Amino acid sequence: MSHLQEIDWYNVVKGFLNLVFTGSYWVDFLNRVNRDADYGMEKPGAKGETVVIEYSSPNTNKPLHLGHIRNNLIGYSLSRIMAADGYKVIKTNIVNDRGIHICKSMLAWQKWGKGITPEKAGKKGDFLVGDFYVRFEKEYRLQVQEMINRGLSREEAEKNAPLLLEAQDMLRRWEAGDPEVIRIWKMMNQWVYDGFEVTYKALGVDFDKIYYESDTYKTGKQIVLDALEKGLVYKKEDGSVWADLREDGLDEKLLLRADGTAVYMTQDLGTATLRYQDYHFDRHIYVVGNEQNYHFQVLKIILKKLGYAWAGRLMHLSYGMVELPEGKMKSREGKVVDADDLIAGMIETAREMGEELGKLDALAAQEKDEVFRMIGLGALKYFILKIDPKKNIVFNPRESIDFNGNTGPFIQYTYARIRSVFRKGEERGVNVPEKLTDNYLPNDKETALVRLLARFPEVRKDAAASYSPALVANYAYEVAKAFNQFYHDYSILNEENAEARNLRLVMTRKTGEVLYHAMYLLGIEMPERM
RNA sequence: GGACCUGUAGCUUAAUUGGAUAGAGCACCUGACUACGGAUCAGGAGGUUGGGGGUUCGAGUCCCUCCAGGUUCACCA
Numbered sequence: 001m002s003h004l005q006e007i008d009w010y011n012v013v014k015g016f017l018n019l020v021f022t023g024s025y026w027v028d029f030l031n032r033v034n035r036d037a038d039y040g041m042e043k044p045g046a047k048g049e050t051v052v053i054e055y056s057s058p059n060t061n062k063p064l065h066l067g068h069i070r071n072n073l074i075g076y077s078l079s080r081i082m083a084a085d086g087y088k089v090i091k092t093n094i095v096n097d098r099g100i101h102i103c104k105s106m107l108a109w110q111k112w113g114k115g116i117t118p119e120k121a122g123k124k125g126d127f128l129v130g131d132f133y134v135r136f137e138k139e140y141r142l143q144v145q146e147m148i149n150r151g152l153s154r155e156e157a158e159k160n161a162p163l164l165l166e167a168q169d170m171l172r173r174w175e176a177g178d179p180e181v182i183r184i185w186k187m188m189n190q191w192v193y194d195g196f197e198v199t200y201k202a203l204g205v206d207f208d209k210i211y212y213e214s215d216t217y218k219t220g221k222q223i224v225l226d227a228l229e230k231g232l233v234y235k236k237e238d239g240s241v242w243a244d245l246r247e248d249g250l251d252e253k254l255l256l257r258a259d260g261t262a263v264y265m266t267q268d269l270g271t272a273t274l275r276y277q278d279y280h281f282d283r284h285i286y287v288v289g290n291e292q293n294y295h296f297q298v299l300k301i302i303l304k305k306l307g308y309a310w311a312g313r314l315m316h317l318s319y320g321m322v323e324l325p326e327g328k329m330k331s332r333e334g335k336v337v338d339a340d341d342l343i344a345g346m347i348e349t350a351r352e353m354g355e356e357l358g359k360l361d362a363l364a365a366q367e368k369d370e371v372f373r374m375i376g377l378g379a380l381k382y383f384i385l386k387i388d389p390k391k392n393i394v395f396n397p398r399e400s401i402d403f404n405g406n407t408g409p410f411i412q413y414t415y416a417r418i419r420s421v422f423r424k425g426e427e428r429g430v431n432v433p434e435k436l437t438d439n440y441l442p443n444d445k446e447t448a449l450v451r452l453l454a455r456f457p458e459v460r461k462d463a464a465a466s467y468s469p470a471l472v473a474n475y476a477y478e479v480a481k482a483f484n485q486f487y488h489d490y491s492i493l494n495e496e497n498a499e500a501r502n503l504r505l506v507m508t509r510k511t512g513e514v515l516y517h518a519m520y521l522l523g524i525e526m527p528e529r530m
Numbered sequence: 531g532g533a534c535c536u537g538u539a540g541c542u543u544a545a546u547u548g549g550a551u552a553g554a555g556c557a558c559c560u561g562a563c564u565a566c567g568g569a570u571c572a573g574g575a576g577g578u579u580g581g582g583g584g585u586u587c588g589a590g591u592c593c594c595u596c597c598a599g600g601u602u603c604a605c606c607a
Contacts, residue, residue, distance in 0.1 A: 290601060357568095529567090
């Protein structure tokens with residue numbers, strides 16, 4: 001033990017061997033990483049493997065809500081974490097633009113819309129379409145109740161309400177290519193896309209490739225028909241097509257309806273195979289809520305049954321639901337935390353707090369807006385991402401999201417402080433040294449910070465291996481906290497001992513870089529001042 | 531009913547994957563700048579890790595069982 005010069009001393013407590021690194025070990029570490037501005041980050045693609053990450057996956061019949069925000073943030077963060085782990089990453093989205101849900105909105109618009117458009121209504125298109133979805137649901141409920149009053153059972157009524165039959169008929173006409181149905185469908189979907197675009201942009205997420213269910217279901221149908229020909233799946237008397245999963249301990253699974261139309265599973269079979277053709281991925285991660293665990297279990301089994309060797313490369317990152325204190329969010333009943341509102345509200349809160357602190361009064365209005373936007377979004381994103389993805393979140397809209405403590409703004413603030421130090425340093429002509437000597441060895445607070453910095457690559461790797469942005473978020477907090485503790489007790493620029501000042505300069509710059517990158521991995525921007 | 535997930539301080543949560551006295555933040559109380567930024571820092575109080583068994587040197591973590599909550603088992607997506 002004594003011949004290892006990196007070890008200062010050791011002791012044994014309750015069967016544990018404690019090794020304490022020497023101060024010069026940490027000086028060496030800082031010298032090793034000093035000039036590497038991308039310390040801890042791999043080059044995207046360096047690994048030579050491709051990972052496709054699907055997230056967002058909205059239905060086109062309503063605006064995005066808080067649940068989608070969690071999905072998007074996890075997916076986007078994960079894409080950056082995987083890229084920083086050396087993967088080539090393809091960010092992708094499947095738009096569920098087809099199906100009975102959109103037909104419901106279309107039908108309601110046809111019946112009661114009087115030709116209204118987002119322009120005429122002065123409303124975002126996704127909200128307008130969502131209104132008609134709610135309207136359909138309301139009228140449908142009325143019809144059902146009326147039928148029950150006339151003596152039908154609830155089940156019969158729900159199944160045979162004229163509005164539902166009309167919507168189902170519309171879906172059949174859509175799949176048959178009826179020009180009028182297609183026209184309305186295209187028009188209303190476009191309204192929704194335009195609305196989504198605004199939300200995605202506000203949230204700061206994007207995609208490399210977007211798939212549309214209205215395309216992929218055709219591939220899916222073809223796959224099922226081919227499998228039918230090969231005898232891998234079978235047809236029942238009524239003409240519906242099924243896969244038998246009973247030897248896998250599951251049930252039978254419908255793949256095509258009796259009328260030949262596709263179901264959800266059909267299009268996902270198509271989407272997966274199209275993506276494999278497009279990217280020959282080594283891994284494919286679906287960021288989808290845990291309510292679809294069964295779906296993805298079945299998807300993998302069916303693909304395997306159909307002979308696709310890459311079925312084993314599909315992973316489902318199953319995250320928990322976001323609920324309200326009164327229970328699950330329900331779009332149909334309008335009980336949701338709307339994404340646009342939440343984002344705007346966070347930015348507004350950041351503005352109020354910022355104006356009150358008054359630190360940015362010297363900045364132009366536009367610059368201030370930009371900072372408040374970063375802080376509001378930083379608070380929201382960090383709040384969501386610091387929680388283990390697989391846990392459910394209960395979000396109480398009446399309790400505001402914190403800006404102090406273990407929060408995004410705390411970390412942003414720490415970064416702004418660091419930037420401020422270097423701005424001041426430049427004014428005074430202080431430079432960060434190329435190399436440190438070990439004439440000055442780090443004190444306790446400095447050592448605590450540096451050893452945290454040394455853990456960054458490992459934390460980043462763990463986050464990639466376990467698909468967990470939360471690890472990065474909590475790590476960033478620890479670093480920021482350790483820095484603030486050090487910063488409170490010691491001077492950097494004002495330190496008179498040049499050796500000590502140099503070590504602090506190197507360490508502080510590295511802290512700034514690590515915080516910046518860690519937050520980058522979460523998709524959170526860092527302001528130069530706040 | 532079957533399958534899967536979750537349960538840690540009033541609230542939000544962490545725990546190096548089986549390791550040391552379960553660690554933070556919010557809220558509550560008490561303190562700290564003529565300093566490079568107080569959205570900060572220091573301290574106090576707050577825990578039978580849902581209950582009970584078991585596995586072993588050692589369990590918040592693994593196994594069994596019960597309790598509570600959630601999801602799913604659709605010719606919805």
